[in-house]
Amino acid sequence: EPEVTQTPSHQVTQMGQEVILRCVPISNHLYFYWYRQILGQKVEFLVSFYNNEISEKSEIFDDQFSVERPDGSNFTLKIRSTKLEDSAMYFCASSVQGISNQPQHFGDGTRLSIL
Amino acid sequence: DQQVKQNSPSLSVQEGRISILNCDYTNSMFDYFLWYKKYPAEGPTFLISISSIKDKNEDGRFTVFLNKSAKHLSLHIVPSQPGDSAVYFCAARITGNQFYFGTGTSLTVIP
Numbered sequence: 001e002p003e004v005t006q007t008p009s010h011q012v013t014q015m016g017q018e019v020i021l022r023c024v025p026i027s028n029h030l031y032f033y034w035y036r037q038i039l040g041q042k043v044e045f046l047v048s049f050y051n052n053e054i055s056e057k058s059e060i061f062d063d064q065f066s067v068e069r070p071d072g073s074n075f076t077l078k079i080r081s082t083k084l085e086d087s088a089m090y091f092c093a094s095s096v097q098g099i100s101n102q103p104q105h106f107g108d109g110t111r112l113s114i115l
Numbered sequence: 116d117q118q119v120k121q122n123s124p125s126l127s128v129q130e131g132r133i134s135i136l137n138c139d140y141t142n143s144m145f146d147y148f149l150w151y152k153k154y155p156a157e158g159p160t161f162l163i164s165i166s167s168i169k170d171k172n173e174d175g176r177f178t179v180f181l182n183k184s185a186k187h188l189s190l191h192i193v194p195s196q197p198g199d200s201a202v203y204f205c206a207a208r209i210t211g212n213q214f215y216f217g218t219g220t221s222l223t224v225i226p
Contacts, residue, residue: 004158006158023152025141025216032213033212034190040202041218042119042216042217042218042219043159043204043206043216043219044216045213045214045215045216048211048212048213050212055211056211056212059148091158091159093158103149103161103164104161104214105161106151106158106159106160107158108156108157108158109157115139
């Protein structure tokens, strides 16, 4: 069964550094998402992306965050200047367009640790 | 802002019995609800969904019930199996693609 893949599985970065989290969504999916889960807390929506632009974003997704689909397969989340509170699991997800109410398929996440 | 709440952080059930996981929400505009299952070190996996126009949806051992007047959602697993041990998240959507997740309930099925 096709799956969403995320790399790296664990990223350790110094505070203030830029970090790029990578995702390869399922190939026929057209909607892409990023979520994060701070340890012990709920999964939080960050952003959704469709047709090469952001379709929705939460208040968490401020100017420090950006997303990009640089080619036909990758979907990236960039954090420009990381803060300690950015430490979390970041999940990428994708879903099919065209049929309403399709569930999102999640990757296994990237654990981001900011030192 | 906790629009979706799962008030039980954990639940233990004997194998073969029914597991009932509960979820409450505050926003009456939610139109679509899902349950996800998550194992450690993996991403959430979709289990079952229900539209706000229905009050029940069944898929094998999993049934989701929606009580709109009470703003309450529940997931029933019958019979429970040890492999069902995981964290279960409910999620809800208003429109579009932004989903609000609960904090999860950790289910342990005891053999």
